[in-house]
Amino acid sequence: MIGEAERDKAVQRLQGAYAEGLIPHEELDELLHQVLTAEVRSELVSALVSLPEEHPGTTSTIAAAGGRIQRGGAWRVPRNLKIASAFGRVRLDLSRAVFEHPAVDIELQLGTGRARITVPRDAIVDIEGLHTGWKDLRYRAPQRSRPGGPEIRISGTMGFGRLKIRHARR
Known part of the structure; x- marks a missing residue:
């Protein structure tokens, strides 16, 4: 099975x-x-079997029991990013990040606490794989988007916190 x-x-x-x-x-x-x-x-x-092997170097994990997880500026976004936090706040600013892959998977495993993700202005965001518990997700796709931006797929589970996703203004 x-x-x-x-x-x-x-x-x-x-x-x-x-x-x-x-x-x-x-x-x-x-x-x-x-x-x-x-x-x-x-x-x-x-x-x-016909697919190439997954490269283990393309997955990164950021974990904290409490406190803050924060990334911003010009940082390299791995192909797969896992973020785990039991009680803390998460802030990911991807607006100036360097994307080496056309599609990026972000897996959230959050207990309580808030998470805010700022994506590039031209990013395509897919939240189909995300399961929220207590609070609803706050995300509004832009009315107009330009082609060519990275695809950001957000999945995982959130307990009692709230996730807010917004597109950068510039």
């Missing part, structure tokens, strides 16, 4: 490979169907 988390990770790998231009659209559809209908692990593995 395949767990939901394992299936989701396989889907994210396929979407990442597509975003990086490693597989064409037709192949993506085929492989997604294979992953979503797989009943045993071997079927899941065979759908991912």
Whole structure:
């Protein structure tokens, strides 16, 4: 039997490979169907066998039990960023960050406390994989967006805090 988390990770790998231009659209559809209908692990593995290995250096984790997690300025954003905080506040300013990948996955594991993420003006934000507990998410997509910005996929779980996402003004 395949767990939901394992299936989701396989889907994210396929979407990442597509975003990086490693597989064409037709192949993506085929492989997604294979992953979503797989009943045993071997079927899941065979759908991912043509993808390049994941680079462990492209994942970073920032964790704190309490206090603040804060990033800003011109910092390099890894392909996968995991942020875990039990009680503290999280502030990520991606407006001047350096994106080396066209798509970035940010996984939030937050207990209580607030989180605020500022994304570049032309970023495309996907929050489908985010589950909030007590408070709702505050995000309003811009009415007009310019093509060419990074895709930022935010997933994970938030307990009692609130997440606010906004686009930079410049």
